[in-house]
Amino acid sequence: MGYRYRIHDKTVFGKPDIVFRKQKVAIFCDSEFWHGKKYLNGEKFKTNTSFWETKIKRNIERDKEVNERLKSEGWTVLRFWDRDIKKELFLIIDKLMAIIKY
Numbered sequence: 660m661g662y663r664y665r666i667h668d669k670t671v672f673g674k675p676d677i678v679f680r681k682q683k684v685a686i687f688c689d690s691e692f693w694h695g696k697k698y699l700n701g702e703k704f705k706t707n708t709s710f711w712e713t714k715i716k717r718n719i720e721r722d723k724e725v726n727e728r729l730k731s732e733g734w735t736v737l738r739f740w741d742r743d744i745k746k747e748l749f750l751i752i753d754k755l756m757a758i759i760k761y
């Protein structure tokens with residue numbers, strides 16, 4: 660469609676997975692495990708519980724910090740869970756197109 664994008668742009672805070680610089684859109688494709696979807700839904704870790712809870716809580720907090728900073732800099736931040744990308748790719752593309760076409 661002719662839109663220019665960058666992958667893992669180190670010049671943008673948080674190093675988003677996909678960046679549309681001109682439209683100031685940052686996209687993160689988050690793993691459900693590493694970014695805490697199951698943890699947020701109440702699932703507990705079976706082994707090494709304190710380590711994993713600390714690790715996942717910090718990842719969640721860092722995601723919030725990245726979102727807040729990018730938004731304060733005028734970016735639109737989109738985050739998608741990995742399984743949602745696989746299951747609902749066309750809905751995600753439609754959402755993205757609605758944002759970058761403005």
